[in-house]
Amino acid sequence: MSVDANKMLVSEFHQVVMVERRLDEVAQFMRDPLLDRDSKGVPEPLDRVKRSFAMYFSAFPDLQSKVEDITAEADKVVCRLTLTGTHQGEFMGAAPTGKSFSASAIHIFRIVDGKITERWEWVDRMGIRNQLGIQN
Template identity: 40%
Template structure:
């Protein structure tokens, strides 16, 4: 993979995160359609039945209903070959039901790492590690 392709893939993943941070469902869906393969393989267990790009749209719809001001700050971007990794800090205010929890109004901050494999300039596979324990502690669902 050329340096140009690697740089393009890094920029594509940044564009994806920027779209998610807008909170605009249309922008998010359009960006997913543009940068994610419709049959993307998602290597992270998700509590939804949808697959592929549709699953990503549903995940972010759920997150934005719970945290309308959800924001992803990219801390690091590392790329090699067909893979791009981002280390992110995610923030938001709990204003809607989330994982069975009624809105608390609490602001949360948690970390995540996303690995994306690219094929033909689009995200073809993802793996994410999300600090759900930090989320649940900050929302009061789990004692600190």
């Protein structure tokens, strides 16, 4: 896979999964299990990955994910995002506050044979919690 093909894969993944929320199509883009480096590097079944997306979609039904830039080299693609949304469902144990947030997120994906096999993820959880007024 070329660097351009890898970038295309990540762009499509973002559009289909993050924007259109077609969670049943996650497996077209990600290997099952995904090596999720933020879950202590253990292989994460895609069902759990999907549940995590679904949690965000249900906590923030109007969630918008905007791609700020995509940077790629060799087998890695970095996708930097701005997330905005209104807190209308339970989030990290906190009841809906009705407040809105805007926060940054960034993902590094490693792509092997046309699928995302490994992910490093960072979301400004602290910023989200502060803006929603969640104390603990």
